[in-house]
Amino acid sequence: MKGLDIKEATEAINASTSINILENIKVKYFGKKGIFVDLLKNISNLSLEEKKLMGNTINQQKDLLDNLIKEKFLQLKNIEINQQIALEGIDLSLNSHTDHKGGIHPITATISQIVAIFGQLGYKVAHAKEIESDWYNFTALNIPLHHPSRQNHDTFYLNCTDDKNKPKLLRTHTSNTQIHAMEELANKKEFSPLKVIAPGKTYRSDSDATHSPMFHQFEVLHVNYATEISIPKLKALLTYFLTTFFNNNNIKLRFRPSYFPFTSPSFEVDIQYKKTANGLIMGEGDDWLEVLGCGIVNNNVIKNCGLDFTKYKGFALGAGIERLAMLKYNFKDLRAFFENDYRWLTYYNFGANYYPTVFGGL
């Protein structure tokens, strides 16, 4: 074919050493003034028969060259990429700068765990004030002014008074939530069972490795028709709580008779443990650790809240949140919870998206 030497073209394409050269070859054959344009122009003078024949031939040649060029182009492009890869290598043994990492404090994490456990059983979160009156912190809870157990409370008093002209105080326990919740219940038109879980801050004038002037407690209260409340149910609730909280089916509980003015009978609950170098193992060993206090709500307290104690009873329990966290996670010093040393926080925090669930395990 005049003007087109396929052999020459094929050789040129194969011999191309760069995309640039290949581009030039492409222009030479396929450009606006390229050889194929010329060839196609020239066949316009031929007869229809010849035109068809010639046209087919040219198109075949055209496809052939086009494919060759594309193939070569890919080949050259790969070579180019490989050359670039060889040049642009980086040292990934280096680390990028890091941004600050945040996290949830162990106290928040522990409260969330406790709320998750009781929430599963139909308990609702309640909150009561920290700045409290004598009535809600003491008197309504069957702790009158002269009561010896007031001395164990080491109360902080504030420079303001309540409506009975008594100094306001910082609540010494979360048990004040019991009174608020039961008063609210008594004011309802109709009785309905009450189940609350109330975590929060509490205050006592005491400071050492196991005492902090501010700490956290949680209170659990269940008030119901008298026949619905029993000590075996309280026992079952505590077994469920401690087993779930410590994520340990071997947990063994010991109920000791004790005394709280607002419950009767009252019990303290111990769990069995063994001390090891890596912390405590629950459910084994010969020692017992006190973990919480509980009991059947004292009739006087039910009465003080305006409920009829011949019809309704309740059980309540309460415990220190930091104490439970210390037992579960082997923290040594209570004070460190509130010192907020950056290194401590960085080490002990629960990460940014900690939101525990009972089904996910605690």
Add this chain to the structure above:
Amino acid sequence: MKFTLNLLKEVINLNPECTLQDIANTLTIAGIEVEEVIDYAALYKSFSIGFIKETQTHANSNKLQVCTVLVNPTGKKEEKLQIVCGASNAKAGIYVVFAAVGTYIKSLDITLSKASIRGVDSYGMLLSEKEIGLSNEHGKIMEFTDGKVGQTLADKLNLNDVIFNVAITPNRGDCLGVIGIARELQAYGLGTIKDNLYNSAINNIKELSIEIDIKDNLSNSFGLYLLENVDNINNNNLELLKIKQYLTKCGFKSISPVVDVINYCSLLFNQPMHAYDYNSLNNPNKVVVEDIGKLLNKNLIEVTDLKNKIYKFSADSTDNNHINVEITAPITLPNQTITQQVINKNIDNAIPVVNFYNNNNCVHGAFAGVMGLLNASSNNNSSVILLEIAHFNAISVALSKRKLDINSDSSYRFEREIDIDNLNNVAKYVINLLNIICGAKLVSYKAKTITKPQNILQVALSEINDLTENQFKIEEISQLLGKLGYTTQANTSVMQISPPGYRNDCLDSGVIIADIIRLYGFNNLKEGNIKVMPSEIGKTTYRLYDRIISTKQTLATLGLLETYSMSFISKVLHEEFALHNSNYYVVNPISEDLKYMRTSLISSLINIAKNNLLKFNNNFKLFEVSSVYVEDKEIYMASGLLVGNKFNKSWNTEETAFNAWHSKLIVNEILFNYGFNYSNLNVESNNLPKYYHPTKAGKYSLGTNNTIAYFGQLHPQVLNNLDIKTNIIAFEIFIENIPFNENKFNKSPIVISEHTPIVRDFSIVFNDSVKIQEIIKVVKAVDKKLISSVDIVDIYKGDKIAALSKSISFRVTIVSLEKTLVDAEIQEISNNIINSLQQKLQGVIRS
């Protein structure tokens, strides 16, 4: 409360097989917490007495001595050993404490072996009190002037006893006496209380000629016993020595024979008593228990108690129900100097006192049930004593001791109630002992008692069985309670239960059920069912609780660490970081640093920042979500600090300090998380709290007086005042002030454009005072439908444009939901943007 095994055996015959562990376990399940059991005989069994026969100075050390010691640790054969000792008091002729080779020394955590000390062999060790574990004395070895070689140390020190340290709950005053402990052990079958405890008798004694007058039910039983021929000088009576040992082991100080006997009996029977020096009472013919306030008219009463505290009582001229008292207490400082602490109080006038009258002349004898007064109480020279054995009203004592700031053993017992039925028995016991030890002879006595009505509780069997989910029978309950001294009667299903007189805590059926359960065994109760009723299913938390938790998570995700701080702070921090005007403080703080109820969380966070900076933690982000205290309201805040650098200089970043925009970003993220659209909020800079930088901080608010957030740099002066040299950025969010968007995820259907967005860039010069937010608003207002975003690309100030102006480059994205826009339409929007900025903000296209 402390008691010893031997003391216990004074009142109870324990079963021969009863072990220390049995006692401890039984007390625990009885509700008496056993804090400590110290078996001295076991503790010191490997230490015995040796005798230094001679000493020689060590050839290679002038501090060491080579002692020849006579020892007999096994009690089989005395031998002579060479022991090298470094104590300065090691000398020939003294008895010392010896530990043989092979002995484990707990205080040093070593097992002794034969040693060569600087070339001289040493076979054992002579011990200091610290090494033995008796005290912290370590300078010298323990030495005695007399002794017996081979005697055990426990024997030598009379330590062959076991001390129990137990915690008695406030309801069980009866267990503050050893007899109460014994009763519990008897109930559980560990022994039998001796039946001849009070065998001495008071017979044919004439009546004391002192009239007893009790006012206001301050006492239900009051007895006075006149004893003559008292020898109150310490003697070597064996019974007295034994009593003193008991008292020391149980934490009492030995005072005088009479007082020691009284305290001993009080320890046994929980009955406080007081001995008056009869000759100091001015031949009384009447004793009155009365309130001191009723004696104060115009006169002042001054008394001194046994601890040398002086009380001056005077009437309150304005209030009949109150009196004033000035208490002067001597305080011994660590350096032995004595100073005085004076406290003035205005109290209600209920301070019961025991007054002795000779017609109208009055001698103040004691603060009733709390503490005796110095001038009326027995002393070493008292040969005639008047012994008071009484009951005092528990509430009166509890209130009185608090008002007087006295903590005495006596008041501790009275305020927990005593066994009023046992007063006569205790009298017999103590008088007999005083006779044996001090030669005291009872001359006359008088006792006035108001008979206590019997306490009977009606308890339905069904109540017991419902609460325990058990099927107790009446006989079973009677039998269980009988062990604890209850008497029961039942004709029907309601039981009449009468607790023993010493159980003053049996006020309701709960106490009785507790006693039944503990004797039956808590573990024998079944495990109940946990039920969740359909009505209880649903949300556990309330919306503010959820917001608190989600705020914490968002802040943590943004790289901030959660902190917890005390709710009270120092006055300085309170004033410097006052977010609200509230001055509530703790009147009895643990320290001045923990006094004022904080009104901002920044006040706590700044302290954390400062402490961390001092520990070379230089760059960090912290937050707290908690309440602040405004009057007695608790307001939840979410606050944080960005301290130092966001990035330190590294191979791929420049050092970047935190700035106010970083804090604004955090606030925006929180608002976004609440489902609150913050894009229309104005940043205001007026009325910021004074601890913020006046020109590098701002706030968001929703209407007047409804601030929702502050953010920005802290005031350099404030940081300077706190001696903080690091850049600190803060934010505070009033999380309760932001509307709750309950339907955050409940949205109208989204319409997404399928057409190509067009982007146009502009550079416009504005006066410097024009806020960027204004510019964006004006641009967006040009076509709210088509303009989808306006992004600031560059801000230029400098000599290429006029002074006090800035060039803002921004990129506008334009997209239609219906079609691809043509050039003419884009051009029109562009022109409108330029015109609008020119008209509204005097913006000029940068040439």
